[in-house]
Amino acid sequence: MEENQCLQNKKNMMAIQDSMDVLYGKWKISIISSICFYNKRRFSDILNDVVGISNKMLSKELKELETNKVITRTVLDTHPITVQYQLTEHGKSLQTIINNLTDWGIKHRLEIIGSSELLNIN
Amino acid sequence: MEENQCLQNKKNMMAIQDSMDVLYGKWKISIISSICFYNKRRFSDILNDVVGISNKMLSKELKELETNKVITRTVLDTHPITVQYQLTEHGKSLQTIINNLTDWGIKHRLEIIGSSELLNIN
DNA sequence: CAGTATCCAAAGGGATACTG
DNA sequence: CAGTATCCCTTTGGATACTG
Numbered sequence: 001m002e003e004n005q006c007l008q009n010k011k012n013m014m015a016i017q018d019s020m021d022v023l024y025g026k027w028k029i030s031i032i033s034s035i036c037f038y039n040k041r042r043f044s045d046i047l048n049d050v051v052g053i054s055n056k057m058l059s060k061e062l063k064e065l066e067t068n069k070v071i072t073r074t075v076l077d078t079h080p081i082t083v084q085y086q087l088t089e090h091g092k093s094l095q096t097i098i099n100n101l102t103d104w105g106i107k108h109r110l111e112i113i114g115s116s117e118l119l120n121i122n
Numbered sequence: 123m124e125e126n127q128c129l130q131n132k133k134n135m136m137a138i139q140d141s142m143d144v145l146y147g148k149w150k151i152s153i154i155s156s157i158c159f160y161n162k163r164r165f166s167d168i169l170n171d172v173v174g175i176s177n178k179m180l181s182k183e184l185k186e187l188e189t190n191k192v193i194t195r196t197v198l199d200t201h202p203i204t205v206q207y208q209l210t211e212h213g214k215s216l217q218t219i220i221n222n223l224t225d226w227g228i229k230h231r232l233e234i235i236g237s238s239e240l241l242n243i244n
Numbered sequence: 245c246a247g248t249a250t251c252c253a254a255a256g257g258g259a260t261a262c263t264g
Numbered sequence: 265c266a267g268t269a270t271c272c273c274t275t276t277g278g279a280t281a282c283t284g
Contacts, residue, residue, distance in 0.1 A: 012155070012159055013159065013173075017172075018228075019226050019227035020148065026147075026277095030139055033138045037135065042246085043246050044245065057276090059248080060277095068234055069233060080284085090229070097219055097222045097226065100218050101137075101141045101219060102141070105138055105142075107212070109137070112190055166266075177267065177268090179256090179257065181266080201265095202264085202265045205266060
């Protein structure tokens, strides 16, 4: 392999790791997706969308995403208060990735989960 | 919001969660990326590419990816033996996502990491 | 509603050493 | 080279209860 190509690959690996520092974990992508699909989303809505997450975890993950400027948090002056989460421009640039992951998930279900369901494994 | 749209969003959320069941964690995407960028990759090469991973973790993660039919494992008859990992067709369909994540990582560095480096925080 | 606080079990994962 | 095995500390995260 050419040396130039090799250098390029190393740069790419670094970029991937930068992305994953922000997005890794069981929940982050699902949370971002919830906000992305609905455009605006409240705390309890996300809690419902993301199957299995606890309020403690959701709270923690949302803070991290806010720190990384992926989402914004807005307190609405209702009674009781409501908090709305939205994607920043930076967060919105993840939309393509989310759409691709959605398509891949459907394909994956056909490829793996589907075939094991036929065998009654799940 | 329309009821149809709402149903569609729930389907999408399920698909995202199917994807994340396979891809979540600190290392999976980086491992797949390493194999993807280089086309074929040996155990020790991946160990070098993915900064910070231990051989124990790499071994575990590779097994899971093989189980999920994302990669294949081929033992080459060299002395000492070499093991080559490659993406399956199913795994190759992640290429677009990997390219997008690479671009996003570069943008993210400019957006967040870059600005804190200017302040000498890191 | 949108979180926080606390307890605590389970899993994650690093370091090191070892094997075919 | 490509892993496995073991030790053991750290982090994760569920359950439950509580607050403004």
